[in-house]
Amino acid sequence: MTTGDGVASVRISLLGAFLVKNERHDHIQLTGKRGPALLAYLARCAGMAAPRERLADLLWSDSDEDHARNSLRQTISILRRDLLKAGVDVIQSRQDLIGLKASAVEVDVEDFEAGLAARSPEDLGTALALYRGPFLDGLHLGSDPFEHWAAGERGRLLDRALESTERLARLVDGEAGLVLAERLLTMEPTREASYRLKMELLAASGQRDKAICTFETCRSMLKTEFGVQIGPEMRALWQSLVSPANGASHPVSQTSANVVRAGQRLGRPSISVADFVNLTAERRDGYFAKGLVQDITTALSEVADYVVVSNVGAVEKPAPGDDAQRPEQLSARYVLGGSIQRSGRDLRVNVHLADAAGGHNVWAQRFDGRSENALEFQDRIAQSIVLAVTLELQLTLWKVRDKSPPGPPEVRRLVNESLVNYFAMTRDSLPRAIELAERALAIAPDNARAKRTLSITKTVALAWGALPSHPDHVERALALAEASVRAVPDDEIARVILSFALETAGRIDEAIVECRHAISLNPSYPSARGDIAELYALRGQVSEALHEASEAIRLGTPDVIDFWRHNSMVVALFADGNDRRALEAARRVVRTKPDFVRGALYWAAAAAATGNNEEASRAVHHCLSQLPHLNLGNVCPGFVPRYVKDMHHSRFLEMLERAGLPRGDTTVLTTDSGRSMAAH
Incomplete structure (x- = not known):
């Protein structure tokens, strides 16, 4: 395979040990370590190019500027020679920039990260198969800037691989999920979330004893490696397994079952719905508060992609080996709570969502209604809370705080x-x-x-x-x-x-x-x-x-x-x-x-x-099946934003015409130079 301009392509593998292969999939031998390091860094730069000064500082941080520049020239020369022996010429220089011909270079990291957005288990599994091991595994130069950069990429990509592997484990069947859970523990043996996943999957498949053993293994590891106790979510899951109420015929409590079911969906922040405080002296308002908690819990469980933990007033036994001597409440990342107030027939419900980990309020709102319409009032509050919590948690995930006044x-x-x-x-x-x-x-x-x-x-x-x-x-x-x-x-x-x-x-x-x-x-x-x-x-x-x-x-x-x-x-x-x-x-x-x-x-x-x-024609038919009026005269500008440069815009329209998009009426377009041109 060659690119459109006849340049032979290469594939650079950065996940696991560094590898570079030509279009025939032959391994290309490179001299030394700095050539591979240079290729790896350029492959991850925006536009696959970087200034000479940055490259010299990156790879020869312990040398003065002149020696570093000279070493860079020699490395580039040797690297070009090694690649040319394999029939590959992908290194290019532009003034003070050194880069790769992006159209001729494939990088496994790009395919890996792009594939993690896949929704289907098959596509996600294909992407994760690209993760052969840690980023640039075994490639060490002794240059601090390079080591810091590589370590940052290594940690970031490992985190993405771990999170996506856990997501895949919750999308496949139980047996395949357990295989992936074991892979997670191989990739990162000290990750508590991986032990928790394994426990959940074992519990869901009825293997209660193995789930408890997994808890003990994790507890021992955390104590030995870090001198810390097991986390609250893990403790809550363990408690659900050892509770006498479970017995032989009920190996997993309802809370644990909720955890497993919710874990099948993408993303799983946990929310506990606390009892609402009755600030009135009337018993009927206490019943209203309990009914409201039930309504909110039900509504959240039906539509939200998070684990909903209710009955937070219940206590759990201390896990074996834990230092805590007193019962603790079931823990979750977010806690939804509130209070009930009354003035005559008027009821006021104050609701707030708190980040238990960060210790701050994420969202709060006040609802007013009449006691004679209690059920209707409950329904309205529950629906409003579901909408608000869903959106607020999305903003929290994006690290965005809505600064606009919410209004009445x-x-x-x-x-x-x-x-x-x-x-x-x-x-x-x-x-x-x-x-x-x-x-x-x-x-x-x-x-x-x-x-x-x-x-x-x-x-x-x-x-x-x-x-x-x-x-x-x-x-x-x-x-x-x-x-x-x-x-x-x-x-x-x-x-x-x-x-x-x-x-x-x-x-x-x-x-x-x-x-x-x-x-x-x-x-x-x-x-x-x-x-x-x-x-x-x-x-x-x-x-x-x-x-x-x-x-x-x-x-x-x-x-x-x-x-x-x-x-x-x-x-x-x-x-x-x-x-x-x-x-x-x-x-x-x-x-x-x-x-x-x-x-x-x-x-x-x-x-x-x-x-x-054939694929281009199929794509155009796909577009026209949804928007039959589209044609070359109204698609861009009109439906799709126009490229500013004429060459980009003209090529886009040319390719759409080649794909079979109808010509339509002639439209006058204005070029970036201010001239007018006819487009069909």
């Missing part, structure tokens, strides 16, 4: 319900999200959160084809986003939403400014990173786009909008001319979100660019 209770409920429909991201859910946000704004016309929500639901509906492309929709979305930023200037969510509205309006440079502002407010916000990656790609800043897309994927999780971050990578790779990788990434996007037509259009273009004509 009904506005909060409508906004939260709108956002739940928004995150579903279908052509049916998005109009519903717009309707709910409109109702919230009608109640509170000055509420920044309602404005922000209506703006993003409109722009995403346009991107989905759920709203007709009309200037009025774009202008209103933009005006709402600008108003929400004016109201709360330091709200990074509002800045990202304004950036997306500006992109929809074709104002790419202004959109980048807003995204940069959002990142300056919160560098860990994955949506901001993903959005700026697409904006950089549209402007032709490919290296920056690839870097930001990688950061977005690293910071994000396999959540409901992860596909959009991967689509940013596709837009960048296509602009870079790396059509093979763009095609692979586009396939993943479409597998994850088949009705995301924007992603499917890049699938068609990348397939056509790589000569996969």
